[in-house]
Amino acid sequence: MTVGNGIAREWQRYTRRERLGRFALYFGIVLACVASLRTVEIIPEFLYDAPEQVADLLRRMWPVEWHYYPKGVHEVLIETLHIATLGTILAILMALPLGVLAANNLTPSTTLNYFAKFLLVSSRSVNSLVWALLFVAIFGPGALAGTMAIAFRSIGFVGKLFSEALEETQPGPVEALRSCGASWLSVFIKGYWPQVEPAFWAIALFRWDISVRESAVLGLVGAGGIGMAIDSAMNLFQWQRVALMLVVIFVVVLLAEIVVTAIRKRII
Amino acid sequence: MPSGLTAQTRPPAFLPNWPARIAWIALIAYTFYAASILDVTWERFVTGIDNGMRFLARMVPPDTGASKLQLLAKGLYESIEIAIIASALGIVLSLPIGLLAARNLMPAWVTWPMRLFIALCRSFHQVIIAIVFVKAVGFGALAGILALTVASIGFIGKLFADAIEEISLKQVEAIRATGAPFMSVITYGVLPQVLTRFVGFATYQVDSNLRNSTMVGMVGAGGIGGTMFAAFQRFDYDFLLTILLAIIAVIMVSEALQNRVKKLYQ
Numbered sequence: 001m002t003v004g005n006g007i008a009r010e011w012q013r014y015t016r017r018e019r020l021g022r023f024a025l026y027f028g029i030v031l032a033c034v035a036s037l038r039t040v041e042i043i044p045e046f047l048y049d050a051p052e053q054v055a056d057l058l059r060r061m062w063p064v065e066w067h068y069y070p071k072g073v074h075e076v077l078i079e080t081l082h083i084a085t086l087g088t089i090l091a092i093l094m095a096l097p098l099g100v101l102a103a104n105n106l107t108p109s110t111t112l113n114y115f116a117k118f119l120l121v122s123s124r125s126v127n128s129l130v131w132a133l134l135f136v137a138i139f140g141p142g143a144l145a146g147t148m149a150i151a152f153r154s155i156g157f158v159g160k161l162f163s164e165a166l167e168e169t170q171p172g173p174v175e176a177l178r179s180c181g182a183s184w185l186s187v188f189i190k191g192y193w194p195q196v197e198p199a200f201w202a203i204a205l206f207r208w209d210i211s212v213r214e215s216a217v218l219g220l221v222g223a224g225g226i227g228m229a230i231d232s233a234m235n236l237f238q239w240q241r242v243a244l245m246l247v248v249i250f251v252v253v254l255l256a257e258i259v260v261t262a263i264r265k266r267i268i
Numbered sequence: 269m270p271s272g273l274t275a276q277t278r279p280p281a282f283l284p285n286w287p288a289r290i291a292w293i294a295l296i297a298y299t300f301y302a303a304s305i306l307d308v309t310w311e312r313f314v315t316g317i318d319n320g321m322r323f324l325a326r327m328v329p330p331d332t333g334a335s336k337l338q339l340l341a342k343g344l345y346e347s348i349e350i351a352i353i354a355s356a357l358g359i360v361l362s363l364p365i366g367l368l369a370a371r372n373l374m375p376a377w378v379t380w381p382m383r384l385f386i387a388l389c390r391s392f393h394q395v396i397i398a399i400v401f402v403k404a405v406g407f408g409a410l411a412g413i414l415a416l417t418v419a420s421i422g423f424i425g426k427l428f429a430d431a432i433e434e435i436s437l438k439q440v441e442a443i444r445a446t447g448a449p450f451m452s453v454i455t456y457g458v459l460p461q462v463l464t465r466f467v468g469f470a471t472y473q474v475d476s477n478l479r480n481s482t483m484v485g486m487v488g489a490g491g492i493g494g495t496m497f498a499a500f501q502r503f504d505y506d507f508l509l510t511i512l513l514a515i516i517a518v519i520m521v522s523e524a525l526q527n528r529v530k531k532l533y534q
Binding site: 018021022025029032033036037039040041042043046047050053054057079082083085086089121122125126127129130133134137138139140142143144147190213214216217220221224230234246249250253254 | 282295298299302303305306307308312313316317319320323345346348349350352353356387388391392393395396399400403404405406408409410413479480482483486487490496497500505512515516519520529532
């Protein structure tokens with residue numbers, strides 16, 4: 001291993017354990033892909049005539065039934081937007097206390113932190129469609145179930161990011177306020193809030209954007225919004241109407257993104 | 269303290285921010301308006317709680333009959349297969365697509381169609397894409413795989429293209445200056461700068477695909493979702509709980525695995 005006698009020292013970037021771990025990872029990935037490809041049930045005949053089927057679908061969708069918009073789409077579209085917005089607002093209201101509970105610097109109790117984090121994780125683990133199924137069973141079909149589904153799915157997302165933002169705050173202003181004897185609420189509003197406010201709005205807008213996309217499909221399980229109209233149009237093979245609704249969703253999602261970007265630029 | 273700087277002459281430390289207050293009031297007003305439009309009333313909420321209690325009572329204990337467990341295992345296995353194949357396809361495809369969509373590397377006539385394609389992949393929810401693919405390729409796992417692949421391209425492709433647009437062009441120019449061909453510029457100038465972020469997006473998407481693969485079955489695109497929706501429609505709520513618990517367990521295991529993988533790369 002001496003450099004003096006001309007024998008080059010062999011440098012290795014990673015330890016043997018790291019290299020073995022990575023090799024095991026790559027091996028595992030390849031193994032998983034191969035195993036899945038070998039056992040997955042794909043009927044090749046279905047794959048061969050896929051181009052024909054797609055062409056057939058597009059032919060049935062054309063021409064798009066534009067004049068149906070004021071009659072059957074506008075109302076459910078507005079309902080979808082209300083579901084997304086109200087759901088997100090409810091989620092933020094419920095996520096704020098949970099985020100505070102999950103942040104270790106605001107709630108110095110590991111038990112409470114873990115309790116709040118458990119609630120946040122379970123909210124995120126259940127998909128919004130599954131939440132919608134549960135709420136349809138509870139509240140019956142309609143927009144209320146959709147709103148609650150969006151709200152409960154969003155709590156985990158907003159709460160997790162908000163608690164992380166809280167944990168990253170500087171303790172300086174907080175200590176300054178505490179040293180003048182400020183109450184807990186004053187410390188939160190004037191010490192923590194100004195530091196997390198940009199992050200908070202970014203999270204809220206980001207989640208609203210996602211909620212708009214998700215609220216469009218909740219109707220497939222009966223939770224209100226444009227999804228219900230898509231579902232019934234598909235069941236009746238009215239593909240021209242389905243095409244119209246897909247176009248409408250595309251436009252709304254694009255508009256939502258533009259709005260979010262514009263607001264972000266203004267307030268963050 | 270000099271007498272000129274008494275508390276009376278000092279401006280208040282926290283000035284009221286009227287535009288923000290008006291925005292808050294507008295937001296609260298909207299909340300009540302939307303709640304009234306959507307028929308979100310306290311009464312419905314109370315009856316809902318009552319229903320919910322009965323619903324929960326029918327869910328426990330979870331159904332663990334042998335035939336049900338077999339059904340569960342089959343569905344879950346298919347979901348995981350869908351997630352793995354779709355992730356692999358999506359990651360492999362989004363690498364070139366992301367490169368082609370980066371405006372600092374490609375001419376506008378390439379980036380525009382690519383950006384539009386990515387936007388198209390992104391703007392539809394996986395379930396809607398799955399519906400279209402169920403029509404195109406029939407019921408079963410293939411529709412789910414294709415739907416999640418499209419969704420993966422939309423997500424990784426966009427973030428990857430954005431990441432490439434943020435790179436420092438100095439290294440790219442240095443490699444170009446040596447007369448390297450285009451592919452070498454990509455492999456030695458661009459990829460080393462963005463590969464870690466690409467891996468990050470890819471792992472995130474694997475996780476997301478796993479969650480979504482449990483759901484595309486609801487529209488007939490294979491996996492546990494179909495079993496779950498059937499159990500729901502047959503009021504088989506105790507089996508529904510078994511499925512939900514199994515899905516949560518799978519996701520938690522996958523998150524634990526991901527943490528191990530992340531540690532490996534730190």
